[in-house]
Structure formats: structure tokens, C-alpha cells
Amino acid sequence: MTRKLFGTDGVRGKANSYPMTADLALKIGAAAGRYFRRDGSNVHRVVIGKDTRLSGYMFENALTAGLTSTGMNVLLLGPVPTPAVGLLTTSMRADVGIMISASHNPHHDNGIKFFGPDGFKLSDQAEADIEALIASDIEPAQAQNIGRAKRIDDGRFRYAERVKATFPAGRLDGLRVVIDCANGAAYRVAPEVLWELGATVIPVGVSPNGVNINDGCGSTSTELAAQTIREQGADVGICLDGDADRVMILDERGQVADGDQIMALMAARWADQDRLNGGTLVATVMSNLGLERYLDGRGLRLERTAVGDRYVVEAMRANGWNLGGEQSGHIVMTDYATTGDGLLAGLQFLAAMVETGQPASALSKSFETVPQMLKNVRYAAGQAPLEAENVRKVIADAETKLVGQGRLLIRKSGTEPLIRVMAECEDDSLLQHVVDGIIAEVEAAV
Missing domain, CATH: 3.40.120.10 (Alpha-D-Glucose-1,6-Bisphosphate, subunit A, domain 3)
Known part of the structure; x- marks a missing residue:
């Protein structure tokens, strides 16, 4: 089916506006409860964490109502990092974990992310199945099988x-x-x-x-x-x-130092310690060309995926690789965690400082970045600017100009109504020319 609610990282939007409304959150909770409580027993449970947004209270209560209505027992963690939800889903033997957060977005946004019983984010197919349930009549539990909810005080510890x-x-x-x-x-x-x-x-x-x-x-x-x-x-x-x-x-x-520089340091150190599985680092198409060249020079490999840490993790799990991430700062170490963990990655950097005796400045720039430019254009619901003839033509012209000199990436954001235009090129004037030209045509189209 065509997914409408779930983006690259769960359901996300402005609080109290579709799809991030209390009534839809209740339906999402009920659908998730029905999906994971397949055998009808009353021993299933879910852990729910959240960040510090005001709307988190509303969504926490709405999800709890939906989940308990289908017989799920809910464990409320309160404010904890997203990776804590992945960890606690498995350690507390939950069937599903839910994080209420819009990550780096402003306070007026919020989101709902799901983790399976293995602590990893749900697959596209699982999210599509839950979305199909939302659109159907969800069978509630019988009165004696309604779930319970309780606070868990030691989650962060x-x-x-x-x-x-x-x-x-x-x-x-x-x-x-x-x-x-x-x-x-x-x-x-x-x-x-x-x-x-x-x-x-x-x-x-x-x-x-x-x-x-x-x-x-x-x-x-x-x-x-x-x-x-x-x-x-x-x-x-x-x-x-x-x-x-x-x-x-x-x-x-x-x-x-952004995610690319952090990953470069870690990949090199792990390779030296014979810890980098397959000699491969996994990153997205957004990672800088300089990172790829740096790894090539060390006899290591960069595997690129679609944008989104979930796709990085999927590639890592499928191939047994243990280090990956995004330029934006998601660093995934599957030896330790099931998703990006900023604090854990920060500790790895501090460990490098302690073990080498070098200052942060000596460790935080492993390679020279190829000049990269990223600009966004916001569009309205129902618009399809990338399908406009003039936009397609200017993109094709830009790709021709960049052959042998750089690369171009144009995509829709998975979390906001934005067209993202990114290019890399060592010729600054050409870089500016191609990005501005595409942006102008996209803006005209919207």
C-alpha cells in the first residue's frame, strides 16, 4: 500500500494538526496494540518514552488509551533518549517500544517512532501493516482484558x-x-x-x-x-x-565536527583495532564525498543508503556491518545500540582523546570536506514541483555540468514538506550556479 502517515522516521507533524492529533494518536496506539497483540493473551506490553515537548503529555495519554483498549500493558518511561527506548524494549521484554519525539524539530512539532521487540525500528512493511489497521475497524479487547499502565522510575538509570x-x-x-x-x-x-x-x-x-x-x-x-x-x-x-x-x-x-568527521575517526580507529566489520562504514547519500575519499585512502569502504538512520541500520544488519550513521549526527554502533545514540558516540570521541592524549581539534577533522551546498524549498500539500518540466530540465543540465567534478542529490524530506537540493563540487562558482539555478526553478514551480 502507499504510505501516507509514516515517513522516514515514524509519524511526524505539527502538534494538534493532522496527522499529529490526539484522536489519531489514539488510533495509532490501538492499531499498534492490535498488530503486536496477535495471540489474544494479556501478557503483552509496550514501553513508551518521550522528550520534553509540551505536547508529549497529550500524545502519551492518547497512545496509552489506544494501546490499553486493545489489551496492551503500558510502561511509561517519561523523558528518556530515543536510544533508551530501543534498549529498554528488549531488556524489559516488551513487544513494542514507542518514542514520542520530533527529534531536532521545533517544540510545536512532535512525532511517534516505533521499535520492534528486537529494539530496532520497524520495517516499512510493518509500518504499512499498522497504517492499514488504522484505516480499518480495530477490534477492542473485552472488558476483562483491557490493559494496565504504570510509570517506570528507573528507565534512565x-x-x-x-x-x-x-x-x-x-x-x-x-x-x-x-x-x-x-x-x-x-x-x-x-x-x-x-x-x-x-x-x-x-x-x-x-x-x-x-x-x-x-x-x-x-x-x-x-x-x-x-x-x-x-x-x-x-x-x-x-x-x-x-x-x-x-x-x-x-x-x-x-x-x-559533524557526523561525517565523527564516523571517519571511529572507522579508522576501529579498523586499526580490527573491530570494523567488513572494513565497511555505512552512511547515506548525504555524506560528503571527502569521507568516501578518506576511507578509500585507508583501504576501507563506504556503503551508501537512502536518507534516514533506519535505512543505515537495515544495511548494517543485512550485511553484518557494525558502524554507520549520517552526516547530521546519527551514529549507529550495533555492537552497543539498536539506533543512533548521541551520548554513546560522544563517549567514543572522549575515549579517543583519553587514549591518544590528543586535543579534540586534532581528532575532529580527519579529512578535508568537498564543498557542499544544501538548500531547501517548502511546498504545499498536493504540489509536486519535481515533476514540473522546467525543474526536470534544469536538474538534467546541472547533472551534465557536474560530471567528473561532483555530484547532485535532490529529494523530498521524509519529515517535513521540503524539497532538499544538495550538491558537492570543488569549483565553488559552479556549485553556487547549479544549486541556485535549481532552487529558482523549484520556487517558481511552487
């Missing part, structure tokens, strides 16, 4: 202990670390983990009020962390997003 156990370098004593939690889901657990490992912790973005998540802080807005690093004389900064599945690393000068 379980997650914290798991994350600390992955740290390979002993202690962080002597390191001054700025941790920016984006006023999001990791606002308590991330500073706690770093402090317990011995670091001097300088926290920012740890005062959520329901509407300040990702607002001027976090992995998509690193200026606050950079300023704090310089003012406090910190050694390194770790910037998470609202649900803590992404990370950006800042060196002692406040310079940013």
Missing part, C-alpha cells in the same frame, strides 16, 4: 549504566566537557553519565520548559555551546538534539 559500560578508556578525570542537551530528553542523564565517569561537566540546555527544546541550543544550533567552551576553557563539547539520537562534537576552540 538502566540506560545510563548501559552507556557507561561501553566506555573503553577508564575515566574522564581532568577533562572539562560542555554538554548541550538541547533542553531535551537527555537533560538529566547525559550530565549524570559524564560526571559519574569523572569529567568536569559544564551543562547547557538542561532547563526544559516544554517549549524551548532545540531553541538556540543543541546539535542544530551549536553557537551557545561554542561560546561556553571558550568562556569556560573547556576541552571539548558534546551537542545532542532533542531526543539525543544525534550528536555534534565541538573542539576546544568551538569548531564543529
Whole structure:
């Protein structure tokens, strides 16, 4: 079937507007409950986590109502990082995990992500099956089989202990670390983990009020962390997003290392330690051409997938590879986690600092990036700008101009109504010319 609700990372949209309404969330919960409670017994359960958005309360209650109406028992974790939901789904023997979050988006957005009993995000087919149930008449449980719901108070502590156990370098004593939690889901657990490992912790973005998540802080807005690093004389900064599945690393000068640079460092170190399965790093089509060239130079391989960390993970699982991620900061280490984990990736970077004795600036730039430009055009429902004849022509012309000099990627966002135009080219003037030309035609089409 054609998917309408589920995008590249669950269901997402503006709170109290379709599809992110309370009544639809109830139906989604009921459909998921019916899908996972297939044998009719009353021993099935689901864990639900959320970030710090005000609308999280509404969706938590609506999903709980839908799930319990079909006989699922609900365990409410409260604010925890997305990777904690993947972990706890398996460790608490749940049939499904749900994270209520719109990740790096502003507070007025929210989303619903699903994890299967193995802790990994659901396949496209599973989401399509749930979506089909939403459109049908969902059979409720009999009165005596309605599910129960209860709060779980130790979810973040379980997650914290798991994350600390992955740290390979002993202690962080002597390191001054700025941790920016984006006023999001990791606002308590991330500073706690770093402090317990011995670091001097300088926290920012740890005062959520329901509407300040990702607002001027976090992995998509690193200026606050950079300023704090310089003012406090910190050694390194770790910037998470609202649900803590992404990370950006800042060196002692406040310079940013994105997901590509973090993956390059980790791939090289893991390869040297004979830990990089298949000598392969998995990344998306958005990762910089410089990363691919760097890996080639070390005899390693870059496997590209469609945009979305779920597709990275699918490729990793299918081929036995254990390291992958996205330029945006999702870093997936299947030796330790089932999805991107910003805090865990941050600890791997800190481990490199401890083990090598090198400053963050020496570790955060493994390769020179090929100049890359990304611009977006917003479009309205029902519009199809990429099908316009003039748009198709200018794209074809741009591809011809870039042959042998770079590459072009144009796609619809899976989480917002945006056309994303990305190009890479070492000729800055040509790069600007092709991107601006495409943007102009797309804007005219919408």
C-alpha cells in the first residue's frame, strides 16, 4: 500500500494538526496494540518514552488509551533518549517500544517512532501493516482484558549504566566537557553519565520548559555551546538534539565536527583495532564525498543508503556491518545500540582523546570536506514541483555540468514538506550556479 502517515522516521507533524492529533494518536496506539497483540493473551506490553515537548503529555495519554483498549500493558518511561527506548524494549521484554519525539524539530512539532521487540525500528512493511489497521475497524479487547499502565522510575538509570559500560578508556578525570542537551530528553542523564565517569561537566540546555527544546541550543544550533567552551576553557563539547539520537562534537576552540568527521575517526580507529566489520562504514547519500575519499585512502569502504538512520541500520544488519550513521549526527554502533545514540558516540570521541592524549581539534577533522551546498524549498500539500518540466530540465543540465567534478542529490524530506537540493563540487562558482539555478526553478514551480 502507499504510505501516507509514516515517513522516514515514524509519524511526524505539527502538534494538534493532522496527522499529529490526539484522536489519531489514539488510533495509532490501538492499531499498534492490535498488530503486536496477535495471540489474544494479556501478557503483552509496550514501553513508551518521550522528550520534553509540551505536547508529549497529550500524545502519551492518547497512545496509552489506544494501546490499553486493545489489551496492551503500558510502561511509561517519561523523558528518556530515543536510544533508551530501543534498549529498554528488549531488556524489559516488551513487544513494542514507542518514542514520542520530533527529534531536532521545533517544540510545536512532535512525532511517534516505533521499535520492534528486537529494539530496532520497524520495517516499512510493518509500518504499512499498522497504517492499514488504522484505516480499518480495530477490534477492542473485552472488558476483562483491557490493559494496565504504570510509570517506570528507573528507565534512565538502566540506560545510563548501559552507556557507561561501553566506555573503553577508564575515566574522564581532568577533562572539562560542555554538554548541550538541547533542553531535551537527555537533560538529566547525559550530565549524570559524564560526571559519574569523572569529567568536569559544564551543562547547557538542561532547563526544559516544554517549549524551548532545540531553541538556540543543541546539535542544530551549536553557537551557545561554542561560546561556553571558550568562556569556560573547556576541552571539548558534546551537542545532542532533542531526543539525543544525534550528536555534534565541538573542539576546544568551538569548531564543529559533524557526523561525517565523527564516523571517519571511529572507522579508522576501529579498523586499526580490527573491530570494523567488513572494513565497511555505512552512511547515506548525504555524506560528503571527502569521507568516501578518506576511507578509500585507508583501504576501507563506504556503503551508501537512502536518507534516514533506519535505512543505515537495515544495511548494517543485512550485511553484518557494525558502524554507520549520517552526516547530521546519527551514529549507529550495533555492537552497543539498536539506533543512533548521541551520548554513546560522544563517549567514543572522549575515549579517543583519553587514549591518544590528543586535543579534540586534532581528532575532529580527519579529512578535508568537498564543498557542499544544501538548500531547501517548502511546498504545499498536493504540489509536486519535481515533476514540473522546467525543474526536470534544469536538474538534467546541472547533472551534465557536474560530471567528473561532483555530484547532485535532490529529494523530498521524509519529515517535513521540503524539497532538499544538495550538491558537492570543488569549483565553488559552479556549485553556487547549479544549486541556485535549481532552487529558482523549484520556487517558481511552487
